[in-house]
Amino acid sequence: MRAIFVTGIAVVIATGLVLAAVLVLPVLAASPVRGATAEDEAEALIKEGVKLRSHDQTTAALPQFEKAYQTFKSPRTAGQLGLCELELGSFAEAERHLTEALATPGHPWIAKNKPTLKSSLEKARANVGELVLTLTPPAADVTVNGKPVENALPGAPIRVAKGSVDL
Numbered sequence: 001m002r003a004i005f006v007t008g009i010a011v012v013i014a015t016g017l018v019l020a021a022v023l024v025l026p027v028l029a030a031s032p033v034r035g036a037t038a039e040d041e042a043e044a045l046i047k048e049g050v051k052l053r054s055h056d057q058t059t060a061a062l063p064q065f066e067k068a069y070q071t072f073k074s075p076r077t078a079g080q081l082g083l084c085e086l087e088l089g090s091f092a093e094a095e096r097h098l099t100e101a102l103a104t105p106g107h108p109w110i111a112k113n114k115p116t117l118k119s120s121l122e123k124a125r126a127n128v129g130e131l132v133l134t135l136t137p138p139a140a141d142v143t144v145n146g147k148p149v150e151n152a153l154p155g156a157p158i159r160v161a162k163g164s165v166d167l
Helices: 008-030 038-054 058-071 075-087 091-102 108-125
Strands: 128-131 158-161
Touching: 038 058, 038 075, 058 075, 075 091, 075 108, 091 108, 091 128, 091 158
Parallel strands: none
Antiparallel strands: 128 158
16 A cells, blocks of 8 residues: 555556566466476376376376376386376377386386286287388388388388278
8 A cells, every 4th residue: 555655666666566476477377386307297297197087088188198208208107108098099009108117117106006007008919910011112101090100110010009000
């Protein structure tokens, strides 16, 4: 209240501060905590993804797990992404990420969840086949189901979900 009775300059400064606070505070609240590590950011994304999956919103959870994996690749981010992909029927991707997660059995989260991860990997593998291509020219670009296959080597199998594929 006292700001009303001060000089015009003080009122402008006070108004400017209020305006700055109104504009800046929502931005700060929406952005990650300063000093947060990539691991912290990935952990927050994983928590959000797990919450969405627990509310049967697996499709909405997938981008959270993908971003967590891109932000901080770890056995846990790979495992969580693989579990989500499996639930959505992306068997080849699930196989890749679950295999990656289980490659580090000493990681605490992997050790704790090893039985679930192993049985999930078995389910993924039961739904994955191999596609072997003969390429001419050998360095030809290959897409499977609209996704580019990186480093497709002649004669090397490409892991795909069982069923029809578009090349």
